[in-house]
Amino acid sequence: MSTVTRPASTRTPPGAGPQSAPRPAPRSVPRWVRHLFAGYLPLTIATLVIGLPLLWLILSSFKTQGEILTNTIHWLPGSLYFGNFSTAFTIVPFARVFLNSVIVTVIGAGIKVILAIISAYALVFVRFPLKKTIFMLILVALMVPAQISIVPNYVLVAALGGVNTYWGIIVPTLGTAFGTFLLRQQFLMFPTAVAEAAEIDGASHWTRMVHIVMPMRRSAIATLALIYIVLEWNEYIWPLVIVNDPNHMTLPVGLTLLENNEPGSTAWGVVMAGAVLVIVPILLVFIVLQKHIVSGLTQGAVKG
Amino acid sequence: MPNMSTPGAVAIRPKATRRSAPSSWERLRHAWRRYHTEYLIFLALMAPNLILIAVFVYRPLFLNIYYSTLNWSLGSSTAIRVGLGNYIEWFTDPQSWTVLEVTAIFTVVTVGGSMVLGLALALVLNEKIHFAAFARATVFAPYVLSGVGVGLTWLFIFDPAYGVLGQIIRSFGGTSPQWYLSSPWALAMVMIVYVWKNLGYTAVIYLAGLQAMSQEVLEAADVDGASSTRKLFSVKLPLLSPTTMFLVVTLMLSSLQSFDIIQIMTQGGPFGGTTTLMYEVYHDAFVNGRVGYSSTAAVILFVILFVMTFFYMRFVERKVTYQ
Structure with a gap:
């Protein structure tokens, strides 16, 4: 950004030389009017438009069939009714499906973070002649949309017997271009003095990576882990394609079963209960760690 | 992004130029003799990620082009070439x-x-x-x-x-x-x-x-x-x-x-x-x-x-x- 703004700021407007006293900024409208109509009002509307559907989802999951299938709006459920959840559990083996999601998320995100750390470390701190070419190959991979590769990947993984297996769900998404790119940028900003001192002291690469670089970049690594957890948990198209047995489904795929199971538009309460199971865990994580998630997901965007 | 060159790359250059214009092959051999442990460590660290990217990102990209010339039903063991x-x-x-x-x-x-x-x-x-x-x-x-x-x-x-x-x-x-x-x-x-x-x-x-x-x-x-x-x-x-x-x-x-x-x-x-x-x-x-x-x-x-x-x-x- 700074490269763009610098020339503009030196172009001083003619009236604003050092000799002419700066006029106060124009205030044609009172401050409170401006804050109300260009601040609080639109922000309240935006917050409601975004927040209310989520609230509606959670409230509906506790409503009885009678409260949902009605012509008058029941905003709040009459009582905390858990029937939708128990019905959902009889249609889909949710305990198992939830566990599958946790396993896939933890293992998938864990391996991706490790791969990102060692790849970025190698690209920044280890000598090798073709590093720029290799980094370019990773950058290009970052731009290849994963969705386009589902058919050839399905053919390969199915031929290797990966349908309805954990490895079939996890392995094909493990290549980590994004994480490598993000951490490489972080490692490049690593103080050279520290890195060189460690090298002169004869510290091995392992020691340098685990005891010097990783601790000093732990917030970047934690942010990356968080992003991968969110992405892995929400991943839909690949598990949808590679799994057809309910006992191996992850949550987003299992929910599809609920939807298909319902004739017409009857059991919305049950479907909402299922949606709560997939949305609320990530929503809670987001509420606690929103600053890190927002900055992580939008990183590098403005610098570009 | 500022300068992307690494300490390693800088260290090689003065050594190499001291000889009378060595070929890039010679330079590479010399560098290998001196830094081969580093190179091996680099390859070991990069290999898993690069293999995964090659197999699951690059390979499908090219296979798509090949598949697009076939008349092939999912799950079938035979496919007919149909060109364009x-x-x-x-x-x-x-x-x-x-x-x-x-x-x-x-x-x-x-x-x-x-x-x-x-x-x-x-x-x-x-x-x-x-x-x-x-x-x-x-x-x-x-x-x-x-x-x-x-x-x-x-x-x-x-x-x-x-x-x-x-x-x-x-x-x-x-x-x-x-x-x-x-x-x-x-x-x-x-x-x-x-x-x-x-x-x-x-x-x-x-x-x-x-x-x-x-x-x-x-x-x-x-x-x-x-x-x-x-x-x-x-x-x-x-x-x-x-x-x-x-x-x-x-x-x-x-x-x-x-x-x-x-x-x-x-x-x-x-x-x-x-x-x-x-x-x-x-x-x-x-x-x-x-x-x-x-x-x-x-x-x-x-x-x-x-x-x-x-x-x-x-x-x-x-x-x-x-x-």
Whole structure:
């Protein structure tokens, strides 16, 4: 950004030389009017438009069939009714499906973070002649949309017997271009003095990576882990394609079963209960760690 | 990005130049003798990731091209070579033009909608009011939530019979549109949900752009007595143009690849009214079982994405030297 703004700021407007006293900024409208109509009002509307559907989802999951299938709006459920959840559990083996999601998320995100750390470390701190070419190959991979590769990947993984297996769900998404790119940028900003001192002291690469670089970049690594957890948990198209047995489904795929199971538009309460199971865990994580998630997901965007 | 050269690369050079113009091969051999442990460590660290990327990112890219020349049913052990047959079929099938039209409408409306609303929201969030941090977090939240969960939630809200939207419309004396049964309304529904889910991302990126803006410039405009509208169009928007370019391309790329919401809410229907090119790739292969035809659509989609990325790279290169 700074490269763009610098020339503009030196172009001083003619009236604003050092000799002419700066006029106060124009205030044609009172401050409170401006804050109300260009601040609080639109922000309240935006917050409601975004927040209310989520609230509606959670409230509906506790409503009885009678409260949902009605012509008058029941905003709040009459009582905390858990029937939708128990019905959902009889249609889909949710305990198992939830566990599958946790396993896939933890293992998938864990391996991706490790791969990102060692790849970025190698690209920044280890000598090798073709590093720029290799980094370019990773950058290009970052731009290849994963969705386009589902058919050839399905053919390969199915031929290797990966349908309805954990490895079939996890392995094909493990290549980590994004994480490598993000951490490489972080490692490049690593103080050279520290890195060189460690090298002169004869510290091995392992020691340098685990005891010097990783601790000093732990917030970047934690942010990356968080992003991968969110992405892995929400991943839909690949598990949808590679799994057809309910006992191996992850949550987003299992929910599809609920939807298909319902004739017409009857059991919305049950479907909402299922949606709560997939949305609320990530929503809670987001509420606690929103600053890190927002900055992580939008990183590098403005610098570009 | 500043200088990307590493300490290692710098250390090799003076050694090598001391000899009388060694060939690059000799230089490499010398470097190998000196640094082979380093090289081996590098390869060991990079290998797992590079192999995964090669097998699951690059290989499919080229295989798609090969598959697109085959007439091959999913699960079948035999395939017939048809050359460009799939492409001819795709370009002569009127359905393909509907797919392209839906894709174009979906992309233009979702990208345009998120940009305009996102910028407006960012301008408001940039005002110094108490509520802003909370509002920013709320608006961003749907972006991290499962597309499947979001799609189901909105499917219920849009339900013409029992959904809350229909009930609100009825309480004002109207009738709910047939969101599930009419193609244009179904497309509108899917686009509304997509913008709802992704708006926060655009707003936060624009907000970061606004906050990185030099205060001097804005104060200078104030001193000149510029109105807020004038400041927006003559100062803020031009300074935000790199952010805008970045957003146009990233949003287009992700919009062209959207799948979750369409699959959950409409399955591409009714009558193909919400089938985008990405959805066609999935549908042809995994519902119709036509691998070759699906790969043809995948190649066409990839060409579109590639051309856009390429133009962005060219444009950004120009932008860097802008002003």
